[in-house]
Amino acid sequence: MAVLETIVVAFWAMLPAYVPNNAAVLAGGGRPIDGGRTWDDKRVLGDGKTWRGTAAGILAGVVLAGALTLVADDVSAATGIDVPAFTPLAAVGLAAGAMLGDIMASFLKRRTGRQRGAMFPGLDQLDFVVVSLPLTALLATEWFFEVFTWSVVAVVVVLTPILHVTTNMIAYQLGLKDEPW
Numbered sequence: 001m002a003v004l005e006t007i008v009v010a011f012w013a014m015l016p017a018y019v020p021n022n023a024a025v026l027a028g029g030g031r032p033i034d035g036g037r038t039w040d041d042k043r044v045l046g047d048g049k050t051w052r053g054t055a056a057g058i059l060a061g062v063v064l065a066g067a068l069t070l071v072a073d074d075v076s077a078a079t080g081i082d083v084p085a086f087t088p089l090a091a092v093g094l095a096a097g098a099m100l101g102d103i104m105a106s107f108l109k110r111r112t113g114r115q116r117g118a119m120f121p122g123l124d125q126l127d128f129v130v131v132s133l134p135l136t137a138l139l140a141t142e143w144f145f146e147v148f149t150w151s152v153v154a155v156v157v158v159l160t161p162i163l164h165v166t167t168n169m170i171a172y173q174l175g176l177k178d179e180p181w
């Protein structure tokens with residue numbers, strides 16, 4: 001696969017994992033998942049992880065995967081780049097894995113004494129990759145290894161932090177997010 005092709009496939013395949021975070025920011029609010037509970041005087045997850053944001057995030061990722069699947073053949077034919085359709089399990093693995101990774105990252109942030117919204121470089125940018133890829137490999141094994149070749153995974157690891165920083169800066173500038181990370 002040529003470099004450009006690999007980048008396009010990596011971006012396409014990761015879109016259902018990228019969108020949940022942004023959807024959660026837009027839809028977030030209401031009851032926190034941890035119900036306000038603390039552990040060692042620190043919140044378990046914090047007010048930044050809500051049921052509504054999580055549900056909206058997963059839904060957005062799965063719906064997007066469905067939409068991409070509908071147009072995958074046309075996009076492949078038009079561009080000559082073989083972009084993949086998503087199986088239902090791949091869609092769920094990517095979207096739910098992204099939200100789960102974000103939630104697990106908040107758990108680690110609270111354990112390490114970081115308040116809600118605090119920065120945790122590295123973790124903030126890659127938390128959702130670290131969980132969404134293994135979860136998808138587990139739920140949709142055949143699909144995963146067909147799409148996520150080593151070169152695609154390598155592009156994801158490089159591309160994701162760049163996209164994450166950029167979109168969060170934009171969301172911050174637009175007043176949608178409280179911090180630019």
Ligand code: CTP
Pocket residue numbers: 024025026027028029045046047048049050051052053054099102103106109115116117118177181
């Ligand atoms: N959000 C949500 N539910 C989620 C993830 C995010 O409701 N599962 C919403 C919250 O309003 C949150 C905002 O999106 O404040 C930004 O998300 P994020 O940066 O992940 O949360 P933080 O507020 O920074 O909290 P944390 O320090 O725990 O990451």
Ligand code: MG
Pocket residue numbers: 117118179181
């Ligand atoms: Mg944050």
Ligand code: K
Pocket residue numbers: 102105124
């Ligand atoms: K986060």
